[in-house]
Amino acid sequence: MAKLTDPVTMLKGVGPARAKQLSALNIRTLGDLICHFPRGYEDRTKLVAIESLQVDTPACFRAMVMNTPRVSHIRKGLDIAKVQVADHSGRLNLTFFNSPYVTDMLQYGREYIFYGAVTGDFIGYNMTNPVFEPLDAPAVTTRRVLPIYPLTAGLSNAVLLKTIRQALAICDPPEEIIPEEVRNRYHILPAETAYRVIHEPASMEEAMEAKKRLIFEEFFVFSAGLSLLRASRAEKRTAPYQNRNMQPFYATLPFSLTGAQRRAIDEILEDLSRGAPMNRLVQGDVGSGKTMVAAAAIYCAAGNHKQSALMAPTEILAEQHYASLKKLFAPLGIRIALLTGSMTQKQKRETREALAEGRIDAVVGTHALLTDDTTFCDLGLVVADEQHRFGVSQRSKLSGKGGEVHLLVMSATPIPRTLALLMYGDLDVSILDELPPGRETVDTFLVGESYRPRINAFIRKQVQEGHQCFVVCPAVEENEELGIKAATAWAETLEKTVFPDLKIALLHGQMKGSEKEKVMASFARGEADVLVATTVIEVGVDVPNATLMVIEDADRFGLSQLHQLRGRVGRGKSKSYCILTTHNRNPDTLKRLKALCKTTDGFQIAEEDLKLRGPGDFFGSRQSGLPAFRVGDMSGDLTILKEAQAASAKWIDEHGAEDTPQAKALRLRIGELFLRAEGTMN
Ligand code: ADP
Ligand code: MG
Numbered sequence: 001m002a003k004l005t006d007p008v009t010m011l012k013g014v015g016p017a018r019a020k021q022l023s024a025l026n027i028r029t030l031g032d033l034i035c036h037f038p039r040g041y042e043d044r045t046k047l048v049a050i051e052s053l054q055v056d057t058p059a060c061f062r063a064m065v066m067n068t069p070r071v072s073h074i075r076k077g078l079d080i081a082k083v084q085v086a087d088h089s090g091r092l093n094l095t096f097f098n099s100p101y102v103t104d105m106l107q108y109g110r111e112y113i114f115y116g117a118v119t120g121d122f123i124g125y126n127m128t129n130p131v132f133e134p135l136d137a138p139a140v141t142t143r144r145v146l147p148i149y150p151l152t153a154g155l156s157n158a159v160l161l162k163t164i165r166q167a168l169a170i171c172d173p174p175e176e177i178i179p180e181e182v183r184n185r186y187h188i189l190p191a192e193t194a195y196r197v198i199h200e201p202a203s204m205e206e207a208m209e210a211k212k213r214l215i216f217e218e219f220f221v222f223s224a225g226l227s228l229l230r231a232s233r234a235e236k237r238t239a240p241y242q243n244r245n246m247q248p249f250y251a252t253l254p255f256s257l258t259g260a261q262r263r264a265i266d267e268i269l270e271d272l273s274r275g276a277p278m279n280r281l282v283q284g285d286v287g288s289g290k291t292m293v294a295a296a297a298i299y300c301a302a303g304n305h306k307q308s309a310l311m312a313p314t315e316i317l318a319e320q321h322y323a324s325l326k327k328l329f330a331p332l333g334i335r336i337a338l339l340t341g342s343m344t345q346k347q348k349r350e351t352r353e354a355l356a357e358g359r360i361d362a363v364v365g366t367h368a369l370l371t372d373d374t375t376f377c378d379l380g381l382v383v384a385d386e387q388h389r390f391g392v393s394q395r396s397k398l399s400g401k402g403g404e405v406h407l408l409v410m411s412a413t414p415i416p417r418t419l420a421l422l423m424y425g426d427l428d429v430s431i432l433d434e435l436p437p438g439r440e441t442v443d444t445f446l447v448g449e450s451y452r453p454r455i456n457a458f459i460r461k462q463v464q465e466g467h468q469c470f471v472v473c474p475a476v477e478e479n480e481e482l483g484i485k486a487a488t489a490w491a492e493t494l495e496k497t498v499f500p501d502l503k504i505a506l507l508h509g510q511m512k513g514s515e516k517e518k519v520m521a522s523f524a525r526g527e528a529d530v531l532v533a534t535t536v537i538e539v540g541v542d543v544p545n546a547t548l549m550v551i552e553d554a555d556r557f558g559l560s561q562l563h564q565l566r567g568r569v570g571r572g573k574s575k576s577y578c579i580l581t582t583h584n585r586n587p588d589t590l591k592r593l594k595a596l597c598k599t600t601d602g603f604q605i606a607e608e609d610l611k612l613r614g615p616g617d618f619f620g621s622r623q624s625g626l627p628a629f630r631v632g633d634m635s636g637d638l639t640i641l642k643e644a645q646a647a648s649a650k651w652i653d654e655h656g657a658e659d660t661p662q663a664k665a666l667r668l669r670i671g672e673l674f675l676r677a678e679g680t681m682n
Contacts, residue, residue: 002171004031011166022163024152031174033167034195036160037214038147043204044115045145051089053125058117060142062135063087065110069096069103085114092118095128111135113142145201164199177666178220179655182647189213212640218673219422219644225670226425227652233277233426238380238404240275241304249299252331253292260434261289265296267430268408272300272381278406281424283414284432285602286567287439290410291321293432294383295328297408298362302334306380307355308362309369313386315340316521320542321385322364329362339365339374342514384409413564414602416610418638422645433603442570444578444597446554446590455550455579456498463502463529467547467574471532472565474556490552491532499530507533535561537568544572554580555589559609562593563602615641 007029008014008022019028027033048059063085071081081096083106094114096102106112116130131141141158149160173195178188189197194213201207246269250257257265264282271278284290298308310325312318322338329336337351337360354360358377363369370382382405409427420429447455459469471494473487491506505528507519516536523531524543531537531546535557549569554562562580570576580593595608615638655663 002030002167004029004034004171004174006030006171008033008163008167011163011170013166014163018155018159018163021152021155025150025155030167030171033164034171034173034199036149036164037198037211038207039150040148041201041204041207042146042148044142045203047113047143049089050085050087050092053092053118055120055125056117058115060113060115061087062111062113063092065106065108065112066091068108069106071100071103085112093124093126094130095126097129099129106132113139115142145204145207147199147201147207161199168196168199175665177662177669178217178647179651179662182220182651186216186643186647188216191217212637215637215640216644219641220648221666221669221673223422223425223645223648224652224656224666225674227649228656228667228670230279230426231652231656233279236277236404237275238277238406241269241272241300241306243303244269244273244300245303246296246300248332249296252328255436257292258289258432258434258436260284260432261293264293264430264432267428268293268297269300271428272297272304272406277404278381278408279427280408280430281420281427282408282410282430282432283420284410284412285414285435286412286564287435287571288432289436290385290412290432291324293430294385294408294410295325297381297383297406298325299329299332299334301381301406302361304380305378307358307360307376307378308381308383309376309379310362310364310383311367311369311385312364313366314517314520315342315366316517316524317385318364318366319521325362325364334361335359336362336364339363339369341366341368379405381406381408386410386412412567414560414606416603416607418642419610419615422615422641425645425649431603440570440575441600442549442566442576442578444566444580444600446580446582446593446597449581449583451581455581458577458579459530459548459550460499460502462548462577465574466545468523468526468528468543468545469530469548469550470537470546470565470568471530471550471552472537473532473534473552475534487532487534494530494532502529504528505531507531507536509534509536535565537565542571543568547572547574547576549576549578551578551580553582554593555582555584555586558613559592559596559605560602562596563600563605566596566600567602610638614638 002010007019008027009016009019010030014022022028022033025036027036042058044060046060048061050061050063053059053061064087066084066086069081069083071079073079077098079098079100081099081102083094083096083102085092085094094116112132112134114127114130114132116127118125118127120126133140133142146157147161149157149164151157151160173192176191178191182188183190189209189212191213194210194217197206197210198214201210246265264284268278268280271280282290282293284293294310298310301308310318310321312321318338318340322336326336337354339348339351339355343351351360351363352374355363356375356377363374365374367384384407415423417431459471462469471490473490475486487506487508491504494502495504505519505523507516507523511519519531520537522528526545546569549566551557551562551565557565566578569578580596582589582593584590592608592612596605599605657663
């Protein structure tokens, strides 16, 4: 028997070239092969009569060959074989391109099972290159459910399927890590069965059972990992913060806090004085005032002679935080510093020295703060802004590093409550579900292409009034077919033909990090009138002077994402607008987009997204900072996720610390999953 860790090259037919193709799919071992799950299936189990074949819809049918295949040599490199087949309901002409073998394999008077799609023209129906098997041959490519795999250049589905089956034939699938009692309770297939059936199901029902088990398994492992993380932190102790006098802080604020902000701050103060490290997520819509909540925590830490580090996902966000916190903290005597990669070596060295010697109370920087050689005199609190970039592996790394450090993560991505528990099971959650008073909502409109002249006029009007505009496109490169406005091409059009007198800037994900920051910073300084961008602008950069956001082909985005994008405007004093354009006429799509025009409540929008598109979107997005789950989309079944979470929490509680082989195997798998998560971050 081979082992899961054995290299793929031990399989027949897998030489260096094939191994290289496989490695493009991150497949190196037999285990990787077995865990390369199909992204879908083709149901070829049902047989259809020829007369019931639908144009362009592939199906299986049983038919007899009515003549000997005739081959015509058209030109060099092009041979065509034609043959007619029939069943009780009708006849059909088949055409095979460059398939010399069919003349031998399709015999006059014999019956075969075919699988293919008919195409229709005015002469009649025809089918090109169907797959087929003799009626009495074993069913391999017809009469069964065919797994469809994620592929890479040069590697066909058939070859991949064969290779995976070969691996399964000589190697046992990953061992069972879901306890029997849990499997029985939730009607979950055993590992042995599931890993085989997912690759060769006898029916769609079987395939779905296997998929359910594997989703359950991944989520069981993930939630168990979060539970262990939480449990290990719960054992840690810190000196409780005694000084909880926040009056001076509140007194300097230029406004009074919202009820939600106060509640979150109270929860944080409670955490800080408990004597165990805080692990809290503050979720709040764009503009709900998360920075003030973080500032309160930093103030409390400083009052207890502890240093804080505030981490932002980009340098420019770090600079913005630094500027606003500096203003706030100066009168309070709290010493704050900035530490980013673009500062000079000398500046950085001085700041680091001051930090190490305790002459600085709080430092603002990027995530590099945690990884580089920055040392603290007495670090007490880490705040991570825009949590989605601060994933589970960073969370576990941090708690492994300075165990006594309080952690506060802030996220502007509203996650429905049910999902938040599943995704952040290791964190306590505070929700800012209230905006500061006097905030004007961003008026949102959904329009079709006929409004183009009015949109352009509106952009011009905003610019003439001294404001700036965002224009967001769904893709970087032009995709004619879908009519998607590529950011690059659109920026060029706007610059050359529509607004030759305005300054147009371009920002997209294929640009280098430093370049992106430069463009964004320059736009924030007002050096361009219109910024054409892809979704890279999602992360919370503040450009209060931007009052208009145009989102092209808005139907291409998820609702939550659109809401997130819309949050880039309406941050200043002037009235702001969001225009969604679409070519789409689908009533459901339009209804979905109209919902966005009616509400600005991110949590409500997220719930709507969850209902419409399933949890897959929340888990799938790179931004979730979660591990890359292997079972395709996590979409559809929220119940499986909830069951897996409940089961794992219970099991970890009762058996997690045991030294049984099962507990050990589970811990190993958790380690692997969290390790894999790192690749998905940033
Ligand atoms: P976000 O939650 O998106 O990070 P910020 O913390 O950046 O929001 O706050 C957005 C703006 O609202 C800032 O200009 C901030 O000063 C202001 N703000 C925060 N809290 C309040 C409040 N309670 N009343 C009025 N303005 C507030
Ligand atoms: Mg913010």
